[in-house]
Amino acid sequence: MKTNARSFLGELHNSRNVLSQLVSQQLILRYRRTALGYLWTLINPLLMMSVMALVFATLFKADLKTFAVFLFAGMIPWNFFSSVVTQSGTSFINNEGLIKKIYLPKIIFPLSIVAALLIDSALSFLALFAIIIIIGGSLSWAVLFIPIAYLMLFFFALGIGLITSVATVFFRDLQHVVLIAMQGLFFLTPILYKHDALGGKVAWLVGFNPVVPFIELFRAPLYLASLPSPSVILQAALLSLSSMFIGLLIFLRQERKIVFRL
Amino acid sequence: MSSIHVENLSIKFRIYHDRSPSLKDYFANLFKRQRQTAYSDFWAVKDVSFQIRAGDRVGIVGHNGAGKSTLLKALCRVYESSDGKISVDGRIAPLLEIGAGFHPEFTGRENIYLNGAILGYTKQQLSVIEPEVIAFAELEEFIDTPVKYYSTGMYMRLAFSLATAMHPDILVLDEIFAGGDAAFMAKARARMHDLIDKANIMIMVSHDQQLVKSLCNRVIWMDRGRVAADGSPEDIVERYLAGKLNG
Numbered sequence: 001m002k003t004n005a006r007s008f009l010g011e012l013h014n015s016r017n018v019l020s021q022l023v024s025q026q027l028i029l030r031y032r033r034t035a036l037g038y039l040w041t042l043i044n045p046l047l048m049m050s051v052m053a054l055v056f057a058t059l060f061k062a063d064l065k066t067f068a069v070f071l072f073a074g075m076i077p078w079n080f081f082s083s084v085v086t087q088s089g090t091s092f093i094n095n096e097g098l099i100k101k102i103y104l105p106k107i108i109f110p111l112s113i114v115a116a117l118l119i120d121s122a123l124s125f126l127a128l129f130a131i132i133i134i135i136g137g138s139l140s141w142a143v144l145f146i147p148i149a150y151l152m153l154f155f156f157a158l159g160i161g162l163i164t165s166v167a168t169v170f171f172r173d174l175q176h177v178v179l180i181a182m183q184g185l186f187f188l189t190p191i192l193y194k195h196d197a198l199g200g201k202v203a204w205l206v207g208f209n210p211v212v213p214f215i216e217l218f219r220a221p222l223y224l225a226s227l228p229s230p231s232v233i234l235q236a237a238l239l240s241l242s243s244m245f246i247g248l249l250i251f252l253r254q255e256r257k258i259v260f261r262l
Numbered sequence: 263m264s265s266i267h268v269e270n271l272s273i274k275f276r277i278y279h280d281r282s283p284s285l286k287d288y289f290a291n292l293f294k295r296q297r298q299t300a301y302s303d304f305w306a307v308k309d310v311s312f313q314i315r316a317g318d319r320v321g322i323v324g325h326n327g328a329g330k331s332t333l334l335k336a337l338c339r340v341y342e343s344s345d346g347k348i349s350v351d352g353r354i355a356p357l358l359e360i361g362a363g364f365h366p367e368f369t370g371r372e373n374i375y376l377n378g379a380i381l382g383y384t385k386q387q388l389s390v391i392e393p394e395v396i397a398f399a400e401l402e403e404f405i406d407t408p409v410k411y412y413s414t415g416m417y418m419r420l421a422f423s424l425a426t427a428m429h430p431d432i433l434v435l436d437e438i439f440a441g442g443d444a445a446f447m448a449k450a451r452a453r454m455h456d457l458i459d460k461a462n463i464m465i466m467v468s469h470d471q472q473l474v475k476s477l478c479n480r481v482i483w484m485d486r487g488r489v490a491a492d493g494s495p496e497d498i499v500e501r502y503l504a505g506k507l508n509g
Contacts, residue, residue, distance in 0.1 A: 017379040017383075017384060017385055018379040018380055020379075021375060021376045021379040021380075025365060025368070025376060029365070029367055029368075032367055097362060097363075098362060098363050098380065099340075100335075100340060101335075101340065101356070101362040101363075102338070102340065102356050102362060102363065102380055102381070103338055103339035103340050103356065104380065170288075171285040171288065173285050173286075174285065177285070256342040259340060259341060259342070260275060260276065260341070
């Protein structure tokens with residue numbers, strides 16, 4: 001087991017060049033030959049969230065500025081999480097040509113997606129953060145917690161991304177199921193509303209939603225200008241550890257079968 | 263000194279008769295007492311053993327579907343063995359299908375770095391060989407054009423130049439001889455021979471018997487996943503062409 005782990009990490013280290021190439025491929029390719037280029041990565045979520053802020057602030061009869069800060073703080077972790085889960089689903093399938101021709105450590109395919117999305121997310125966070133400050137959000141030392149929040153979110157999302165990437169190879173239907181499931185999960189996550197606002201028959205579901213602590217991790221520093229409560233931090237840390245553990249376990253067990261099922 | 267040991271290697275493919283099982287089928291089958299088998303196993307390589315020592319130039323011959331390419335891919339670690347063992351000593355160059363991993367939207371130069379990384383070159387090595395690769399491929403003018411605008415010949419030239427830019431210990435070839443015009447073909451052939459000369463071990467799959475005879479000092483004949491014969495090129499190629507297993 002020890003030598004296995006060492007050779008696994010050693011291989012990963014040796015292929016860091018491929019990994020960085022795949023990450024930059026993802027970042028560069030999307031907006032090649034568009035006038036605004038990579039700026040779209042920032043503009044796209046900004047516009048999307050602004051529209052949502054406008055619509056739902058009106059709908060909920062809330063103060064636009066306060067609601068915008070509230071919404072942005074929740075959307076940042078959610079967007080990252082949901083893109084990781086949906087995009088890593090096709091990470092092996094889209095690289096079938098490569099996987100069948102050349103040996104590469106398989107984990108670099110989902111990992112490159114998660115890394116590229118993290119860079120996207122961090123940059124759009126900076127843009128949103130600027131807006132939050134401009135429209136009167138509170139700036140406090142608690143913001144320094146955000147990198148730690150990202151770290152925990154990264155491993156949580158990567159673990160689940162590993163599971164979807166492997167599972168989709170065996171069950172192709174999953175890529176469509178995941179899309180719908182994420183849509184549903186969005187409404188079960190307190191992003192548009194406060195945690196205690198969803199009453200009725202589905203309220204208990206929110207309690208089981210593993211994404212909730214991660215939303216809190218970002219919302220406390222950005223919206224409430226305070227550190228997240230220790231219990232939330234602990235929950236998030238446990239969730240990201242167990243997600244990573246289960247994800248790696250499933251991945252390592254199935255890794256060798258992937259090429260035969262593509 | 264490089265060497266390759268293959269012991270009782272078997273590689274199994276699972277062939278699904280109708281379609282790949284859906285999530286629903288999977289769970290439905292979990293609870294069924296008698297599972298109907300919707301697949302059958304196909305052994306592309308079955309119980310193959312051989313040893314290759316430094317200096318060996320091995321040609322693999324056999325009919326289509328005999329398991330030649332699967333065997334090569336197993337040596338390059340693309341396929342995991344279902345049974346048996348492979349141990350490879352030395353840096354192995356996967357020259358199975360050159361141009362795999364080229365991205366059509368990327369320019370030639372960007373593809374040198376992307377595909378080079380996939381082939382296992384480091385960034386420093388790539389920046390050293392970059393001018394030489396471009397010069398050999400004769401693409402100085404078009405190197406900053408996306409490769410989707412390349413002609414087939416240009417694409418092949420770039421892929422070939424990059425894939426053959428380094429000297430590996432163990433050279434694995436699957437029926438590649440680069441395309442391009444006559445002048446490039448001649449140049450490519452010379453480079454290929456140079457690469458083969460400098461390699462510690464060379465393994466190739468080819469249907470070109472003359473090529474096998476001229477380049478190899480040992481030939482393995484594969485038939486339906488098994489080694490049918492293994493010996494000197496003249497002898498084995500002759501028997502393979504005659505379709506006879508024994509003398």
